Amino acid sequence: MKKLLNTLYITRQESYLHKERETVVIKKGNEKLGQFPALSLGGILCFGRVSVSPFLMGFCADNGIGIAYYTEYGRFLARVQGRQTGNVLLRRTQYRRADSDEHSTAIARLFVAAKIANSRSVLLRELRNHGENPVLGDTSEKLASSLRRARSARSVDEVRGIEGDAAANYFSVFDELLRGSGFAFGGRVRRPPTDPVNALLSFVYSLITQECVSALQGVGLDPYVGYLHKDRPGRPSLALDLLEEFRASWADRFVLTLVNRRQVQVSDFITEASGAVRLQDDARKKLLTLYQERKQEELTHPYLQEQVPIGLLPHCQALLLARHLRGDTEFYTPYVVK
Structure with a gap:
């Protein structure tokens, strides 16, 4: 409670x-x-x-x-x-701001800045725990540069370009973070994932996306109208916007834990005729159990300054976003790991 x-x-x-x-x-x-x-x-x-x-x-x-x-x-x-x-008024405000490039850029900047900052934190954490690594150090500096650019971007398209460059740099060194036997990562492959690490990332991203959809619906926002992601039939664009804050800080770190603690093995995956790689049923059940356990772990929310289970982070951020759109706060405060 x-x-x-x-x-x-x-x-x-x-x-x-x-x-x-x-x-x-x-x-x-x-x-x-x-x-x-x-x-x-x-x-x-x-x-x-x-x-x-x-x-x-x-x-x-x-x-x-x-x-x-x-x-x-x-x-x-x-x-x-x-x-x-006032939920109808809240959604009307959400839609009006989504139609405004100025307002969309202001919010999209924050989603992407949080994503880049949290991605950089993953690399810095690795450097603190395992010592100097020139490749990670160099990429960390590149992400710092991307973060500065994101904060001053003047259009949504510019924000998307900065996000794409930062993601490419981040995933170019993701293999340096893996210590599980037999696991390798050559780059982000989405549809379909063609190796176990990409399969894990896609699966966990999907789980957290649904958490974001639920959180946004719970506060009365429309999860299908976003600011960073373009409208597309059937795509929860605002949920994907919110997901950006949790990709590195929650999903990527969870996947790294699974691999590096050998809680999943390469033998837990199968390759289908199409080339897609997916978890076997028993391994998926185990992952979901570990995922639910991770959701129960508590941390101090950097803005609210309260102990919060990880699983409630999307609900906290959805609430903060709704407060901003209602005019209760001047700015939206994204989730950034300190």
């Missing part, structure tokens, strides 16, 4: 929420887990087996407190929304 800004996150399984005068009470069985003044809440997010009384639902609807339901693993299920939440 986490309270972040004005949103209450309920992650304790079998919890029950009900209204007591002007407060929200959280219980499990006969044990009271918490009690919060309703006036301090802007939203309640329920993960897994969490029940909410009908009277509390009605009270929240009348007072503009949104209630969103997710599976235990973060997939969006449904949202109970009252008349006064």
Whole structure:
């Protein structure tokens, strides 16, 4: 159970929420887990087996407190929304800004700057832990240069070009980070992945993308209208924008952990007739178990300064983005590892 800004996150399984005068009470069985003044809440997010009384639902609807339901693993299920939440106005603002190159550039710059900064942090972490490596050191300087350019980019196309150059530099040395027996990385290959490392990266990116979709839906944003990624039927562009912050800091580091701790082996993959490489079923189940365990690990959010499970990071960032679009904050603050 986490309270972040004005949103209450309920992650304790079998919890029950009900209204007591002007407060929200959280219980499990006969044990009271918490009690919060309703006036301090802007939203309640329920993960897994969490029940909410009908009277509390009605009270929240009348007072503009949104209630969103997710599976235990973060997939969006449904949202109970009252008349006064302003979600339509929020989405209209989202759409207007997406149609404005000036506003799109301002937000896209932040997504890409966070991605580059977090990619550079992965390389610097390797240098701290394993000593000097001229190749990694040189690439780290290139990423620092890309970061400076991203902060001053004047169009979305320029931002995309800088992001592409930075990604190419970063993945050109990714093989230096791998220590698992038999694993090699010759560059990023997406559709389809043609080696085990690319298969892992694509799979984990896909998992986190769904986390971002759920988080954006939970705060009332449209995950299909973004700022960095162009609109395309069926593509969750805003979720992919948000994913940029988590590629290196969450996904890449998780993949490196799997490989370097030998939690996955080359024998866990199969090559299909098309040349695509994918995990075998048993290995995929093991990876998903490890992924859920990683989501439960806590860290201090650099902006909120609260202990947050890794799995709730997309929800924190979606909330911050919604606050910015509503005009509550002048700038959006992306997730950057310190």
